[in-house]
Amino acid sequence: MQIISLDLILILFPLIYYYFKNHSIKKSFEELGIKKIDKKELTKNSIQILAGLIAIMFAISIASSLIQVNDLDKVNETVKTIVEVSPFLMLYYLVVRVFAEEIFFRGFLVTKIGIFGSSIIFGLAHFMYGSIIEIIGAFIAGLFLAYYFKKTNNLIPVILGHMAFNAVSLILVI
Numbered sequence: 001m002q003i004i005s006l007d008l009i010l011i012l013f014p015l016i017y018y019y020f021k022n023h024s025i026k027k028s029f030e031e032l033g034i035k036k037i038d039k040k041e042l043t044k045n046s047i048q049i050l051a052g053l054i055a056i057m058f059a060i061s062i063a064s065s066l067i068q069v070n071d072l073d074k075v076n077e078t079v080k081t082i083v084e085v086s087p088f089l090m091l092y093y094l095v096v097r098v099f100a101e102e103i104f105f106r107g108f109l110v111t112k113i114g115i116f117g118s119s120i121i122f123g124l125a126h127f128m129y130g131s132i133i134e135i136i137g138a139f140i141a142g143l144f145l146a147y148y149f150k151k152t153n154n155l156i157p158v159i160l161g162h163m164a165f166n167a168v169s170l171i172l173v174i
Helices: 002-022 025-031 039-066 073-085 087-124 132-152 156-173
Strands: none
Touching: 002 025, 002 087, 039 132, 039 156, 073 087, 087 132, 087 156, 132 156
């Protein structure tokens, strides 16, 4: 229940902030980067984001193995526990959590404190896994996602690429 409450805050806070600023839900979503995008552009950008995140994951895995600091088994255990408890909870993590993270960390924080600042907070938000490699990986992924958001000025491909990456990661863990 606390997870759902946190995600609602991550979604509602930026929406309320921009609603009071714009007095329009539509303008609020647009200011957060949720706007129409051509299907070909959406597909291309989402696939590029997924490919980039996979490349980052492999680079971090190799680097952590080389320096012999690989504590990602803690992340795998947490994910497996969530899947065992409830497949619906895992689906929630794959869809709602990603949507909430992207609205807050990219759509809101990137515009307020920049790519680097939002990425540091995004990385630190992953401390719950108990893995330093996860925090570093989330920070680097956050940099990439924030850069892509700034490049495209649209949050939708970032959301879809992030969702696809988490789905691929889940499949690899299971």
